[in-house]
Amino acid sequence: MNKQELIDAVASATGESKASTGAAIDAVLESISQAVTRGDTVQLVGFGSFSTGARSERTGRNPATGETITIAAAKTVKFTAGKAFKDAVNAA
Known part of the structure; x- marks a missing residue:
């Protein structure tokens, strides 16, 4: 389902x-972002929660050259x- 299909489904259900459904969905997504x-x-009871995490610096390899590179945190x-939801x- 893409964004337009989501708008169509919510508009149909409500x-x-x-247009107003699209604006509401955009506002919700913007607020979460x-x-x-x-x-x-952001916790949506029964659906899930959005939060930030951290990925530490790590070593990787350039697949084209095989060179070892450092991937930033x-x-x-x-x-x-x-x-x-589960x-x-x-x-x-």
């Missing part, structure tokens, strides 16, 4: 217009599925 960027955790985004996926 009876709202696709801003919160996680600040380092906050980076922040990552983590999603942990909630129990209800149960729904496993039941299907």
Whole structure:
């Protein structure tokens, strides 16, 4: 499912217009992005939580040349599925 299909499904389920549904979904995604960027955790009970993590510096290899390189440390985004979401996926 892509973003437009999500908008269509939510608009159909709620009876709202696709334009207002698209704006609402954009606002939700933007709010989640801003919160996680600040380092906050976003918890959606029954669905899951979004948080930041850290990946340490590590050694890698350039596949073209075989040269050893250092891959810099980076922040990552983590999603942990909630129990209800996991149960729904496993039941299907």
